[in-house]
Amino acid sequence: MTRSDRSPHGGQPPSGTARIAVDLLGGDSAPAVVVDGALRACSADPDLHLLLVGPRETADEVLGALAVHDRERVGVSVVDRTVGMGDSPLRHVRRESTVRAAAEAVYGGRADAMVSAGSSGAAVAASAHVLGRLPGVRRPGLAAHVPTAHGPVLLLDVGVTIDGTMLELVQHAVLGAAYAATALGVAEPRVGLLSIGSEPGKGDRLRRAVAVALHDTVLPAGGRYIGLVEGHDVPLGGPADVIVTDGFTGNILLKGLEGATARQRKAEQGAALLGVSGTVVVCHGSADGPDIASGIALAARLHREGVIPAVAGLADDLLTELSSAGGLTIRDAIGERS
Amino acid sequence: MTRSDRSPHGGQPPSGTARIAVDLLGGDSAPAVVVDGALRACSADPDLHLLLVGPRETADEVLGALAVHDRERVGVSVVDRTVGMGDSPLRHVRRESTVRAAAEAVYGGRADAMVSAGSSGAAVAASAHVLGRLPGVRRPGLAAHVPTAHGPVLLLDVGVTIDGTMLELVQHAVLGAAYAATALGVAEPRVGLLSIGSEPGKGDRLRRAVAVALHDTVLPAGGRYIGLVEGHDVPLGGPADVIVTDGFTGNILLKGLEGATARQRKAEQGAALLGVSGTVVVCHGSADGPDIASGIALAARLHREGVIPAVAGLADDLLTELSSAGGLTIRDAIGERS
Numbered sequence: 129m130t131r132s133d134r135s136p137h138g139g140q141p142p143s144g145t146a147r148i149a150v151d152l153l154g155g156d157s158a159p160a161v162v163v164d165g166a167l168r169a170c171s172a173d174p175d176l177h178l179l180l181v182g183p184r185e186t187a188d189e190v191l192g193a194l195a196v197h198d199r200e201r202v203g204v205s206v207v208d209r210t211v212g213m214g215d216s217p218l219r220h221v222r223r224e225s226t227v228r229a230a231a232e233a234v235y236g237g238r239a240d241a242m243v244s245a246g247s248s249g250a251a252v253a254a255s256a257h258v259l260g261r262l263p264g265v266r267r268p269g270l271a272a273h274v275p276t277a278h279g280p281v282l283l284l285d286v287g288v289t290i291d292g293t294m295l296e297l298v299q300h301a302v303l304g305a306a307y308a309a310t311a312l313g314v315a316e317p318r319v320g321l322l323s324i325g326s327e328p329g330k331g332d333r334l335r336r337a338v339a340v341a342l343h344d345t346v347l348p349a350g351g352r353y354i355g356l357v358e359g360h361d362v363p364l365g366g367p368a369d370v371i372v373t374d375g376f377t378g379n380i381l382l383k384g385l386e387g388a389t390a391r392q393r394k395a396e397q398g399a400a401l402l403g404v405s406g407t408v409v410v411c412h413g414s415a416d417g418p419d420i421a422s423g424i425a426l427a428a429r430l431h432r433e434g435v436i437p438a439v440a441g442l443a444d445d446l447l448t449e450l451s452s453a454g455g456l457t458i459r460d461a462i463g464e465r466s
Numbered sequence: 467m468t469r470s471d472r473s474p475h476g477g478q479p480p481s482g483t484a485r486i487a488v489d490l491l492g493g494d495s496a497p498a499v500v501v502d503g504a505l506r507a508c509s510a511d512p513d514l515h516l517l518l519v520g521p522r523e524t525a526d527e528v529l530g531a532l533a534v535h536d537r538e539r540v541g542v543s544v545v546d547r548t549v550g551m552g553d554s555p556l557r558h559v560r561r562e563s564t565v566r567a568a569a570e571a572v573y574g575g576r577a578d579a580m581v582s583a584g585s586s587g588a589a590v591a592a593s594a595h596v597l598g599r600l601p602g603v604r605r606p607g608l609a610a611h612v613p614t615a616h617g618p619v620l621l622l623d624v625g626v627t628i629d630g631t632m633l634e635l636v637q638h639a640v641l642g643a644a645y646a647a648t649a650l651g652v653a654e655p656r657v658g659l660l661s662i663g664s665e666p667g668k669g670d671r672l673r674r675a676v677a678v679a680l681h682d683t684v685l686p687a688g689g690r691y692i693g694l695v696e697g698h699d700v701p702l703g704g705p706a707d708v709i710v711t712d713g714f715t716g717n718i719l720l721k722g723l724e725g726a727t728a729r730q731r732k733a734e735q736g737a738a739l740l741g742v743s744g745t746v747v748v749c750h751g752s753a754d755g756p757d758i759a760s761g762i763a764l765a766a767r768l769h770r771e772g773v774i775p776a777v778a779g780l781a782d783d784l785l786t787e788l789s790s791a792g793g794l795t796i797r798d799a800i801g802e803r804s
Contacts, residue, residue, distance in 0.1 A: 323718075324714055335714075359722035360725030362722050363722060376715070381718055383698045387701040
């Protein structure tokens with residue numbers, strides 16, 4: 129069985145083709161930057177097909193800027209509503225929105241993957257609701273590739289698990305190891321837990337509990353838990369291929385690193401959503417055109433390499449096992465008296 | 467009354483002189499880097515006096531490298547024990563250690579300020595125990611100066627309040643505003659709360675509660691709470707002069723920024739401890755000689771400018787008031803049902 133045979137929905141597209149649903153209204157500067165990003169992505173990758181999800185006139189702007197022979201690679205799904213940064217992410221469940229329609233295109237097999245630079249809460253909620261979570265997964269995690277001199281470090285979660293729990297972080301360690309092996313080609317990925325010192329026992333209650341749990345967790349793809357790592361290990365790389373943290377800390381660290389390196393290089397390509405049954409890339413709300421194009425390219429690569437189905441295959445049993453053994457509390461793990 | 471008259475201990479040293487107790491055994495590469503840092507600091511500042519706290523032979527190394535006429539600026543307090551990174555920070559309470567002896571030198575008036583690059587937990591515990599906390603202060607906070615194109619941003623806490631509480635973060639906002647006005651010369655400092663989005667309501671339970679509390683808090687020196695800020699606002703500056711967070715998130719972000727900028731510039735000068743009755747600078751455990759020298763220079767400047775007594779004067783009443791009004795819980799603040 130080839131990897132792409134694992135795709136659960138729709139017929140097989142021609143080899144090499146990737147059909148990406150793009151949320152035209154997602155992002156602080158949407159739709160202008162998304163139009164720009166879609167055009168850049170099309171011109172960079174002749175096997176890319178786009179499904180533009182948004183208002184008719186915005187889609188027409190993209191089509192009008194393309195050469196006639198490229199227009200056949202672009203479809204349109206007309207949707208006028210978006211989910212604003214101030215809205216509840218659950219709004220997508222009640223109303224039609226571009227991000228929900230993009231997820232439905234993936235679910236229905238009209239696209240292989242989706243990209244949104246809108247509210248990450250809305251993108252995650254829509255993806256989880258429409259595409260479904262992997263069995264046993266409590267909450268999906270957003271995984272960012274951070275460039276380092278030792279190759280990319282996978283940092284997750286960067287925005288979903290805002291009040292993170294022990295089970296969520298341990299499941300993200302499993303998903304992160306599977307993703308590093310599949311998408312980053314790392315054999316036997318080393319998984320670290322982000323904390324405030326590398327000595328055992330350093331950290332807050334959550335970290336002390338997760339460290340205990342990870343010590344006893346089987347990781348996929350020969351992955352192994354290497355203990356605590358610190359903030360500088362994310363941009364410098366070295367000790368770990370995958371660095372697990374809660375979504376609050378991960379979001380702040382990632383944005384801090386982006387700010388610190390803004391004048392040197394731009395490495396924003398969006399984060400892959402792990403733990404749902406489909407390929408979803410979420411870009412930063414402040415993404416510009418080249419960032420959106422990078423996010424589309426990441427989504428296309430993940431689809432072509434069959435990464436998300438492979439992650440599911442590697443992680444499925446472990447996630448279910450963790451979920452059913454989920455009775456261990458932070459209090460138990462760190463030996464607190466009630 | 468001049469600022470230096472506020473110093474509670476000992477006689478007044480000659481104007482311009484700063485007497486700094488230096489923990490010779492603190493730091494991953496101690497004592498070598500501390501010896502190097504002490505020598506650099508002495509040669510940079512002719513009005514600096516050092517009290518070297520540590521083993522006789524290490525102090526002799528410093529003295530031997532100094533010109534004869536400089537040796538009179540260096541005193542020695544012989545102590546052989548340190549507190550290791552793996553030890554409980556409370557070990558200092560039971561045993562003599564270099565960091566405790568340095569705090570005692572400040573308390574006893576034999577030094578004006580102290581610097582340690584050892585375990586920050588031990589430095590904070592020793593300082594709070596020996597020097598005392600300001601009235602009403604629940605936990606001190608470590609405040610780091612982060613250089614930005616808009617001038618320094620004060621980030622606190624960067625390592626003390628590991629499982630931060632609402633009261634601790636609000637008190638740190640008060641201390642941070644007072645420090646920014648005094649040490650950084652910022653009139654009417656703008657105080658932001660670090661979160662994962664700038665829209666009201668973004669963040670975890672703690673942030674949502676602290677945002678409510680800060681909205682109603684009087685800040686010293688004309689300071690005002692400007693709302694939520696994000697990770698990139700720390701290295702880029704702009705919206706806030708003071709950025710408040712818990713010590714877990716702050717430590718990880720600060721170390722991440724240090725890692726990201728390691729190849730560009732080195733800006734490590736240690737963090738000022740706010741909320742204790744004395745001038746204490748804590749350097750990074752991985753500090754090198756120039757970093758230690760910068761930490762000593764910061765301690766000398768804080769003493770000469772009377773910063774810590776001035777912070778106490780500005781913040782005292784507000785801190786006590788917050789502490790006695792401390793019945794508001796996170797649950798109350800964010801309107802959760804029990």
